[in-house]
Amino acid sequence: MSFFARPQGTSAVKIVRPEPEEETLPKESPRKENQRQCRNILIYGSCKFQDKGCIYYHPPAQDDTIPTTDTTSPRMSNSTPVKLSAAVNAPVFVPKSAVAAAFSPPSTPPPPSAASTPSVQAYNDQDQEHDPYNPYSYPASHDDELNGHAGGIDPYEASPDMYSSGYDASNGMDPFYQTPQPTFVRQPLLYHLYTAPIPAPFDSHFLPSDLRESLTQRAETLRTYPASTLAGLPDELQGYHTLVPLENTSNERRKFGNWYSVVYRATSSVDGGTYALRRVENFRLMHQAAFTAIETWSRIQHPNIVSVREAFTTRAFNDNSLVVAYTYHANSLTLFDAHLSSTAGHKQPSPLPERTLWSYLIQLASAVKAVHDAGLAVRVIDCTKIIVTSKNRVRIGSCGLVDVLTYIPNLSPDPALIQHQQDDIICLGRVIMALATLNLAAPSNLPKALDTMNRLYSAELKNVVLWMIGVTKTGVQRTIAQVFELIGSRVALEMDEANNAVDKLEGELMSELENARLVRLLCKFGFINERPEFSREPRWSETGDRYIIKLFRDYVFHQVDEAGNPVVNLSHVLTCLNKLDVGTEERIMLVARDEQSCLVVSYKEVKSCIDAAFSDLARTSYTQ
């Protein structure tokens, strides 16, 4: 008969089966010759059928002391004898090493050896001899019986492969860390199939599929490396390694000014981060002072500018190369590739919504303003140098490079700065016109471009673009501040959109926060449940206050339906864990596995029980 001790100070209502008329303590009987010890005593600490017909030997309580050795106890240093309590209800814990040492393939049964401890040995012997009543085991399936596992599922049972293939016990080192990793060809992942469909009411607990897919793809890009260093690329470059070109250099190449340039993705050995390196081929730096502008650029941190990290020259490519390192934005596309190229995505480019054009214009104008305010000019506003890093988010890349390439010594401040800043505004107008007409060369055929813009977009957008490219008033100096005066009303709308986007992402973050709460709870469960040292602790026995945790775990994860089939219901798990985390007053009925007794308890009580058990564990771990 099982009892549940009420946790101290709890309001749990104990419901128990009526007591038999007279329940006496089992009497010990003398051991007959060759009589085997009852397995229930070893596993559960007691046998229900002692003195009720069980034919096996039941030792007196003081004989329950079993020696433990370093090979069976997870506490390797404390090899003190452990007393079996009266209500042990967890299987004998067999550490990996002991099982690995004692294990031999099934065809050659293991000879008794010093490696197998008395407790393990006794357990194995009895396993083969008889199948005693086990109130805590799951009913074995027919297959299990055929396979000789009539005693139910043993969570500690070691499969031969599990230990022989994954872990080399001979030297205690995992082979994963010893040998070079083999090269795997990765199959493209179907991100939308990454997890099983989520039950509809619980969608809100997870990231929306498109966002999750895009973030996962980015993470995958960041973690995918070529099997070996690509031909012609250096192994190491001023603290960067694992270079991967981001563009195809075998096709027809466009020049960056008078030079050819290539962009690589590389990993920094200094901070482990990933960076985009733009290399200008065959460039000999004549004046170290040319790097002064890079210092100024590296101080500009703006949401619409790809941050500049550093610049250096190198001969690692067997030429004189100039390299500028930028923040890497995984899976980004240039504006040209995203909207104007017909080959990307194998479809004809389609006109952009006006809202997107305004958004691009405002973001880029804001970047230009930040640069002009810092006393610099961008000088690279071009559809092939602006990258789209996430939905409708644009950043100007390759900043600072032109300043180094066109450096003229002893010319500070640059007398051409004002002109360069004027050019920035013109270039920005041209980029918007190219995007509106889906034609990079549109500004050179103005009447046709204006005609297209008239048809597709508002006069307001067209007039702003015309003003920027300087058609309205020639010879008049324009500033980026004036651009903002023109587009002020649109800036307010853009700000609203940006705030809405922040709210939406914050909402997503909240749902992830919920998930994090649940993960923390599950981690606590993992730490607490099935600890071998608890199996002999009275507090964890059927009469101990912490038995609640075991029963609650069964209630959440191990429910079965009327036919005995497992109930796998994510909604039930999420609901229970959320209520547990909050510690609601709602009461639930926890039923013992033998269905002979049950306990009505609130989530609040389960929570305090779990917290107390976890604090005990944590305290012991800190003090060690």
Ligand SMILES: Nc1ncnc2c1ncn2[C@@H]1O[C@H](COP(=O)(O)OP(=O)(O)OP(=O)(O)O)[C@@H](O)[C@H]1O
């Ligand atoms: N900071 C960055 N982070 C991630 N990817 C980048 C970054 N800068 C550039 N790229 C990517 O590198 C690739 C090459 O960039 P690049 O500016 O050379 O464009 P391009 O279209 O090849 O222009 P060009 O033909 O003039 O060289 C593009 O796919 C671009 O998205």
